[in-house]
Structures are given as C-alpha cells and as structure tokens.
Amino acid sequence: MYIYIVEKNNFLLKENLANFSELEFVNEIPNSNYYFVYDTDGLSFIKDSTHPKEALNLDFLTGAVDWRMKRASHEGNIKKALGKSDKQLLIFDSTAGLLTDTLIFLSLGHKVVAVEQSKILYSLVKDAVSRAEKKIPELKNLILINDNSINAYKSISKDFDAIYIDPMFPISKKYIKKSGKIESIKKILELENLKEDSQPLIEIFLDTNYKKIIFKRPLKQRNIYSNINYQVFGKTTRFDIFL
Ligand SMILES: C[S@@+](CC[C@H](N)C(=O)[O-])C[C@H]1O[C@@H](n2cnc3c(N)ncnc32)[C@H](O)[C@@H]1O
Structure with a gap:
C-alpha cells in the first residue's frame, strides 16, 4: 500500500x-x-x-458527527435501545465502520470496545481519533481493535452489557451511489477482499452468553429471528433487541 x-x-x-x-x-x-x-x-x-x-x-471535530455527539442526549432511539440505566455501560461494537455509532455511545457516557476488520478503515479511524482525542475526552473510554470481531470477542472475554451489530445492509445500487460514505466502505471492503462472514454475525453472537444484543436493521426488513424482545423504530432503520 x-x-x-x-x-x-x-x-x-x-x-x-x-x-x-x-x-x-x-x-x-x-x-x-x-x-x-x-x-x-x-x-x-x-x-x-x-x-x-x-x-x-474522517473528522470527528466538525460536521455531522460533531453535531450528533454534542446533541447525544437527543439520540432517543439509541438511548431506548441501550435501555434505562444510570450506570456506565460496557459496549462491544462488533462493526465499528466509521465509528459514528460508537461516538454516540461514548458521548452518552459509556465505555466501548470497537472492532473493525478492515485495515484501511481502521487506520482512517485511528488517525481521526488521534487528531480528536485532546478535544473529545470521552475517547479515553474507547478501545479500538483491528480484527474480526468474533476473534476479538473471544480473546477479550469481558462481561459486556451490550453487543452492537450494524452489518452492511443489502441496499440498492442507487442508494449506495447517493451515500458517498457507504459507497466508500463497500469499495474498501472489495479492495481488501473482505467478503461477508459465512455465518451472519448476529447468529454467532446469539449463540454466546450475552446480556443484550442490539441489531441494526433496515426498517422494513422482515424479522428472521423469532426471539426478539423488543424493537425501536427510526425513520429508515430499526433496532432489534435480544435480551
Ligand atoms: C455498516 S458498517 C458499520 C457502520 C458503523 N456502525 C458506523 O457507525 O460507522 C459495517 C462495518 O462492519 C465491518 N464488519 C463486518 N463484519 C465484521 C466482522 N466480522 N468483524 C469486524 N468488522 C466487521 C465492516 O468492515 C464495515 O466496516
């Protein structure tokens, strides 16, 4: 490279x-x-x-990410998905991507272990974290790992309060073209020859001794798993929660 x-x-x-x-x-x-x-x-x-x-x-200090972090208390759906609790949660983000969701968890006061399989995305995120950490003190509550999240989860063996899964959605080519960042992630995963996991991450994590799984889905996708405990609906996506 x-x-x-x-x-x-x-x-x-x-x-x-x-x-x-x-x-x-x-x-x-x-x-x-x-x-x-x-x-x-x-x-x-x-x-x-x-x-x-x-x-x-990636720049966490300006633009949409910065705006969402400063208004994290208004992130009603993510808060509902995490559930009511006064304590600081330990969250495992199994699909870190561009780190947006993790930054909201951190802004809400939680600790996060975030794992990204792509070396390119990991490097961009790590560099953005280095540039932002003096101004975003919550970043001290982040551990960022470059690995497959299944490997990372097994080797850490911590008692996580929630496992967060946001896989790539099966979305139309038209939508991908419109959303530059999703297009970039797709292209980067192709360049690194990172194919979809042979068994969906959700199924692997459902087989663990989890406390809570938060699974982000397109709003209208049908339920494949019958043991969902509750759902939180947004405008285009929803969270399926497993307890
Ligand atoms: C839709 S993006 C996640 C976006 C992220 N939630 C955000 O806020 O930016 C999905 C990401 O999960 C990563 N991913 C998928 N399967 C993975 C696995 N088994 N281990 C680690 N990362 C994985 C992909 O490389 C991709 O970057």
Whole structure:
C-alpha cells in the first residue's frame, strides 16, 4: 500500500498504520489506483485515482458527527435501545465502520470496545481519533481493535452489557451511489477482499452468553429471528433487541 506524504509532520502516522505489513511512503502521487494521502487534514484514502477529490477522510471535530455527539442526549432511539440505566455501560461494537455509532455511545457516557476488520478503515479511524482525542475526552473510554470481531470477542472475554451489530445492509445500487460514505466502505471492503462472514454475525453472537444484543436493521426488513424482545423504530432503520 502506498502512502503519499504531503505533510512532513507525521510522527503518529506509523503507529496508526501499524497493521499493514507492506507500506511504501512516497513523496509524489503514486502510480496506483488506490492509496493513502497524509496531509494537513490527516490521513485520507483515495479509492479511485481518477477521482482523487472523493477521498475518504474522517473528522470527528466538525460536521455531522460533531453535531450528533454534542446533541447525544437527543439520540432517543439509541438511548431506548441501550435501555434505562444510570450506570456506565460496557459496549462491544462488533462493526465499528466509521465509528459514528460508537461516538454516540461514548458521548452518552459509556465505555466501548470497537472492532473493525478492515485495515484501511481502521487506520482512517485511528488517525481521526488521534487528531480528536485532546478535544473529545470521552475517547479515553474507547478501545479500538483491528480484527474480526468474533476473534476479538473471544480473546477479550469481558462481561459486556451490550453487543452492537450494524452489518452492511443489502441496499440498492442507487442508494449506495447517493451515500458517498457507504459507497466508500463497500469499495474498501472489495479492495481488501473482505467478503461477508459465512455465518451472519448476529447468529454467532446469539449463540454466546450475552446480556443484550442490539441489531441494526433496515426498517422494513422482515424479522428472521423469532426471539426478539423488543424493537425501536427510526425513520429508515430499526433496532432489534435480544435480551
Ligand atoms: C455498516 S458498517 C458499520 C457502520 C458503523 N456502525 C458506523 O457507525 O460507522 C459495517 C462495518 O462492519 C465491518 N464488519 C463486518 N463484519 C465484521 C466482522 N466480522 N468483524 C469486524 N468488522 C466487521 C465492516 O468492515 C464495515 O466496516
């Protein structure tokens, strides 16, 4: 994997990219269809060199994520899914992705272990966390892991209050095109040859000794699992809760 270095002040970069075995740091645009760029905005990923402006860069300090974190107390559906409790919960986010949902859990005062299988997504998230941690103190309650979440869950063996599962939805090509971030995640998973788990994550976690599973689904998808205890409905998605 190439990393085009624009910003020379990059002492944290190597640490955030630790999970790549082959890395080539270059000082000009590499001759590759996809590559990382490191500049004053931190780490970005170019998934298609013919569209370098569509780079994926995460910033938790501005924009929609920052707005949602500051208004986390208004996240009624996530709060209902977590349930009423005054205590700080320990949540296992099995599908960290771009970390948005985990950032809401953290903003609500909880602790999170978040696991992402993609090395590219993990590196982008790790870099964004490094840039944000001085301004978002809740990030001290986050452990971020780059692994398959089943492996990570088995090796941690902590007593989690909730397991959160937000798999990629089977969504239309039209929707993917409209949602740039989902399109980027899809493309990145293809580049890394990360196929869907042979057995859905939900089924594997339903077989564990869980306290609560929160399973995010498209609103209208039919129930496949009969032992749902309650559901929380949003505008386009819902949470199926297993106790
Ligand atoms: C829809 S995205 C999750 C979005 C995330 N909730 C957010 O707020 O940004 C699904 C993510 O789960 C990851 N994933 C799927 N199966 C996984 C597994 N078995 N272990 C770790 N990560 C997994 C995918 O790589 C993808 O990044």
